[in-house]
Structure formats: C-alpha cells, structure tokens
Amino acid sequence: MTTLQGLPDRTEIRLAGEGGQGMILAGIILAEAASIYDGKNAVQTQSYGPEARGGASKSEVVISQGEIDHPEVLKADALIALSQEAYKKFSQDVKPGGLLIVDADKVDASATPQAIRLPITRMAFETTGKIITANTIALGVLVALTNVVSRDAIEKAVLARAPKGTEEMNRAALKAGFEAAEKETSRS
Amino acid sequence: MTIRLMQGNEAIALGAIAAGCRFYAGYPITPSTEVAEVMARELPKYGGKFIQMEDEIASMAAIIGGRVGGLKSMTATSGPGFSLMQENIGYAAITEIPCVVVDVQRLGPSTGQPTAASQGDVMQARWGTHGDHPIIALAPISVRQAFDLTVKAFDFSERYRTPVILLTDEIIGHMREPVELPDFSTIKIYEHKVEEKPEEYKAFRNTEDGVPPLVPFGEGYRYHITGLLHDEVGFPTQRLDEIDPWLERVNGKLEKHIDEITLVEEDYQDGARVAVLSYGCSARTARHAVKVARAQGKKVNLLTLLTIWPFPEKQVEALGEKVDKIIVPEMNLGQLAYEVERVVGRKKVVRVTRANGEMVTPQMVLEKMED
Numbered sequence: 001m002t003t004l005q006g007l008p009d010r011t012e013i014r015l016a017g018e019g020g021q022g023m024i025l026a027g028i029i030l031a032e033a034a035s036i037y038d039g040k041n042a043v044q045t046q047s048y049g050p051e052a053r054g055g056a057s058k059s060e061v062v063i064s065q066g067e068i069d070h071p072e073v074l075k076a077d078a079l080i081a082l083s084q085e086a087y088k089k090f091s092q093d094v095k096p097g098g099l100l101i102v103d104a105d106k107v108d109a110s111a112t113p114q115a116i117r118l119p120i121t122r123m124a125f126e127t128t129g130k131i132i133t134a135n136t137i138a139l140g141v142l143v144a145l146t147n148v149v150s151r152d153a154i155e156k157a158v159l160a161r162a163p164k165g166t167e168e169m170n171r172a173a174l175k176a177g178f179e180a181a182e183k184e185t186s187r188s
Numbered sequence: 189m190t191i192r193l194m195q196g197n198e199a200i201a202l203g204a205i206a207a208g209c210r211f212y213a214g215y216p217i218t219p220s221t222e223v224a225e226v227m228a229r230e231l232p233k234y235g236g237k238f239i240q241m242e243d244e245i246a247s248m249a250a251i252i253g254g255r256v257g258g259l260k261s262m263t264a265t266s267g268p269g270f271s272l273m274q275e276n277i278g279y280a281a282i283t284e285i286p287c288v289v290v291d292v293q294r295l296g297p298s299t300g301q302p303t304a305a306s307q308g309d310v311m312q313a314r315w316g317t318h319g320d321h322p323i324i325a326l327a328p329i330s331v332r333q334a335f336d337l338t339v340k341a342f343d344f345s346e347r348y349r350t351p352v353i354l355l356t357d358e359i360i361g362h363m364r365e366p367v368e369l370p371d372f373s374t375i376k377i378y379e380h381k382v383e384e385k386p387e388e389y390k391a392f393r394n395t396e397d398g399v400p401p402l403v404p405f406g407e408g409y410r411y412h413i414t415g416l417l418h419d420e421v422g423f424p425t426q427r428l429d430e431i432d433p434w435l436e437r438v439n440g441k442l443e444k445h446i447d448e449i450t451l452v453e454e455d456y457q458d459g460a461r462v463a464v465l466s467y468g469c470s471a472r473t474a475r476h477a478v479k480v481a482r483a484q485g486k487k488v489n490l491l492t493l494l495t496i497w498p499f500p501e502k503q504v505e506a507l508g509e510k511v512d513k514i515i516v517p518e519m520n521l522g523q524l525a526y527e528v529e530r531v532v533g534r535k536k537v538v539r540v541t542r543a544n545g546e547m548v549t550p551q552m553v554l555e556k557m558e559d
Binding site: 028031032035036041042043044045046047048049069070071072074 | 191192193303304359362363364365366469472473475476479547549550551
C-alpha cells in the first residue's frame with residue numbers, strides 16, 4: 001500500500017460550516033496571510049451548494065514552502081466545523097493527532113473527545129455584537145493553536161479584507177480568538 | 189505589479205485584457221461567472237465594451253461580430269452554455285473569424301451540478317459543432333497559467349484565424365493562488381498585415397501558410413461572410429474546384445503549424461517504464477502522485493498537455509515508445525484516454541476516471557502504478 005507521506009512540507013486546513021457563516025472568506029484570508037504576508041505558497045479552494053445562504057460550505061487552504069500540486073485537502077491537519085453537518089462530513093478526514101475545532105453551541109462532537117469546543121458564534125456576538133465576526137474569531141483560534149501563519153500575518157490579512165469602518169471590530173474578534181485559544185492550551 | 193491571491197477566472201479575464209481583448213459578450217453561468225464580473229468591471233477602463241446578452245447563442249454570435257468589426261473578442265461559459273454556443277463556433281470556424289471561448293467545465297450532462305467540477309467537455313470542445321473543422325483547445329493547470337494561456341489563446345486565434353477554446357474547469361477557475369502578473373504593455377500578440385490593395389483583397393484565398401490575412405469590415409476591403417461553403421472572396425459556391433482547395437486549406441492549416449500550437453510539459457526520467465499523462469486540474473493530482481512515487485524511489489515519466497486540441501500525437505506517440513504503461517487521470521469517464529489509446533494502443537493505457545464532481549486523488553493514481 002502506497003501512502004502519501006512522501007511530501008512532508010504540506011499543511012492542510014479545512015474550514016467548514018453553513019453557507020453565510022463566512023468560511024470561504026476565512027479561507028481566502030488565511031491563504032492571503034500565508035502567501036502575501038508570510039511569503040509562503042498557498043492554494044485556496046472551495047465548494048458550496050447552489051444556495052446563497054445555508055447549505056454545506058467549505059473552504060480549503062494548503063500551505064507549503066514549496067510548490068503545491070494537488071490543490072485540495074487530502075487529510076486535514078486542522079478542521080474547523082461551525083455546523084453539525086460540517087462536523088459529520090469532515091471529522092473523519094482529520095490526520096491522527098490533527099486539530100479539530102468545533103462551535104460548542106452548534107456541534108455535538110461527542111464522537112471525538114479530543115475536539116476543542118469553543119462557543120465561537122456566541123463569542124462573536126459577545127465581543128462585537130455581530131455573529132458575522134464568527135469567522136474572524138475562528139481564524140484567531142486556529143492561528144493561536146497551530147501557528148500555521150504568524151499572528152502578524154493573519155492580523156494584516158484580516159484588516160486588509162475588513163470593510164471600511166469594521167477594522168476595530170475585526171481586530172477585537174481576532175484578539176478574542178487568540179485569547180480563547182490561549183486559555184484552552186493553558187487548561188490542557 | 190505586486191503579488192496577489194487571485195482566482196483562475198480572474199486571471200483569465202485579466203489575460204484577455206492584456207492580450208488586447210476589447211469586446212466581451214456573455215451570459216453568466218456558474219462556475220464561469222467571475223470572468224464576466226471582472227470583464228464588466230475592468231474592460232471599460234481599457235476602452236473596451238462589455239455586453240450581457242440574452243443567452244449563449246447570442247453571446248457567441250456577438251463576439252464573432254465584434255471581431256469582424258475589428259475588436260478582439262471573448263465569451264465565457266460552462267457546459268450548458270457551451271452546448272448552445274456550438275452552432276456559432278462552427279460558424280466562426282468556417283468563416284475563419286478569430287475569437288476566444290472560455291469553457292469553465294462543470295459536472296454534466298445537462299444542468300448537472302452547477303458548482304461541481306468536471307472535465308467532461310473534452311470531446312465537445314473538439315466535435316461539439318457539426319462537420320469537419322479546425323479547432324484549438326488549451327487547458328491551464330494553475331492560476332498563472334490561466335493568464336498565460338488566455339494570452340496564447342488570443343495569439344493563436346489571430347495567427348491561425350480560428351476559434352480557440354480555453355478549456356478550463358471549476359477547480360482551476362475557482363482556485364486561488366498567489367500570482368504576480370507581467371506588465372500588460374510587455375505582452376504582444378499577432379497582428380494581421382495585409383499587402384494587397386483593397387480591390388485585390390481575398391479574405392479566403394489560398395496562402396502558403398494556410399492563413400490569409402483578415403481585415404475588419406469598414407476599412408475599404410470588401411468580402412462576404414457566410415456559413416455556406418464559399419469561394420476566395422466569401423461567396424457561396426458548389427464548384428468542387430473551389431471547394432476542394434478550400435477544404436484542404438482550412439482543415440490543414442493547423443497541421444502546418446502544429447509544432448507552434450502544441451504546448452506540453454515533459455518531465456521524464458531515464459529508464460522509466462511508467463508514465464502519467466494529464467491536463468487541467470487533474471494534472472495537479474498527477475504531479476502530486478509522481479512526486480510521491482519518485483520520493484519512494486520509483487522512476488516515472490510525467491507528461492502534461494496544455495494543448496488538448498489538436499491532440500499532441502507526436503509527443504504522446506514518443507512517450508508510448510518509452511514506457512509500458514500510461515496512466516491517464518481525468519474528471520470524466522475517459523474522454524482524453526480515448527485519444528491516448530488511439531495513438532499508443534489500448535493495452536498501454538490505464539484510465540483513472542471520476543465523474544461525480546470530486547477530484548481524482550493522488551492515491552488513485554499511485555495505486556495504478558503498483559498494479
């Protein structure tokens with residue numbers, strides 16, 4: 001049996017949820033952080049249903065120092081699932097020892113005890129008053145737990161994409177994500 | 189220019205503008221819509237015209253008209269729209285009007301699955317319109333190459349007076365990669381030069397290279413354009429002494445320039461007895477699989493076809509002589525594999541097919557190397 005372990009320099013991130021939760025944009029921002037601000041190579045792909053809102057939606061980012069060939073995630077180093085459907089569909093496709101982050105209020109992750117449970121959407125509302133900042137919170141959590149891109153790069157990438165007038169709100173959301181992740185690691 | 193994270197579809201639109209495209213007519217359809225969005229936004233800044241037509245039949249007609257009027261022209265679509273364009277693609281082929289048609293392939297047939305990827309239009313790109321006709325189809329494998337091959341598509345369409353299909357797919361079209369585009373002013377593409385006086389001009393005459401120069405309407409050069417078989421000035425004819433040389437020229441003109449038109453990437457290792465041959469998004473999977481196999485000490489040849497049509501027979505035949513087995517991964521039920529089999533024989537070809545909207549995986553290719 002051939003395995004795919006011939007290509008070590010390859011980090012695969014999958015961000016999944018319902019259409020409208022901003023997971024595709026989060027993937028784009030992560031890829032921009034890696035490529036434009038950290039100077040690595042990155043490829044972002046996405047899949048979504050025909051609906052404008054709702055339906056399953058996922059964004060994938062592959063990051064490497066070198067060339068990236070197959071553009072999609074094969075076995076995720078990290079998965080963020082913001083909906084039960086996303087969890088059900090993708091939680092089996094995480095590498096052994098990989099990272100699984102779920103929205104604690106939206107996902108019953110009892111099948112995977114190792115999952116990191118944070119109320120990401122509620123945290124967004126409590127931090128900024130807007131649940132649409134959940135994707136920024138999720139990026140903060142992911143980056144603080146994995147260092148897949150630098151904190152500086154993700155902040156620059158988030159702010160470059162933030163609509164005018166929402167910069168402070170997004171900065172606060174990102175910081176809340178960092179802090180929640182730090183609390184999580186100090187607990188374990 | 190600076191490095192930007194860019195989608196394949198955006199790179200196609202910018203490639204077209206860089207190549208001098210100044211007329212776009214189209215009808216938006218997933219997963220090609222971003223091409224239209226970028227053209228609608230950017231083309232007017234370059235003095236170009238964007239028009240949304242009532243459907244794809246009209247879009248194809250409009251870009252033929254646009255080029256006859258003197259503007260380099262393009263449309264973009266996906267499977268269902270590509271089907272509707274076929275009649276007028278034949279019209280562009282027989283009237284030898286340069287134009288570029290982008291097909292961002294999605295899962296079919298029919299409405300299929302609009303957001304799912306596919307490479308199911310390989311044969312339609314070649315034989316979708318009725319009758320024997322010349323056609324070129326190019327398939328990019330990265331965002332940067334989507335830009336570069338769009339520029340090539342315009343160059344080829346002008347140089348050989350033929351419609352060119354940019355045959356891409358949902359993966360490449362929607363994928364984002366960091367790219368740095370060249371300065372548009374450095375990009376030069378073929379321009380027609382006419383030597384004759386207006387009264388001597390024949391838009392369809394026999395020339396040594398098979399491609400008579402084209403002058404737009406309105407510059408004093410008169411000719412007729414029809415979808416009927418026509419003589420050297422474009423009037424319908426049923427005379428075999430006029431039809432036969434015309435048929436020979438039109439259907440032979442690409443063969444005369446086949447070395448310039450054939451774009452492939454050959455990555456071969458001495459002594460390899462196995463090869464992977466692919467194109468479009470599946471070529472990315474093929475590369476991944478070949479890298480893994482080589483890291484495990486296997487010798488494998490890799491052939492990537494950027495030109496799909498005319499089919500690169502010479503290169504594929506040479507590869508067939510080197511190896512015992514050619515693995516052909518593609519996101520359909522074996523369309524390009526038909527051509528590989530035709531050239532190297534069925535026994536040497538191993539198909540890896542997937543037509544459910546999901547990419548072929550490197551694992552699927554690696555398993556065929558072991559069999």
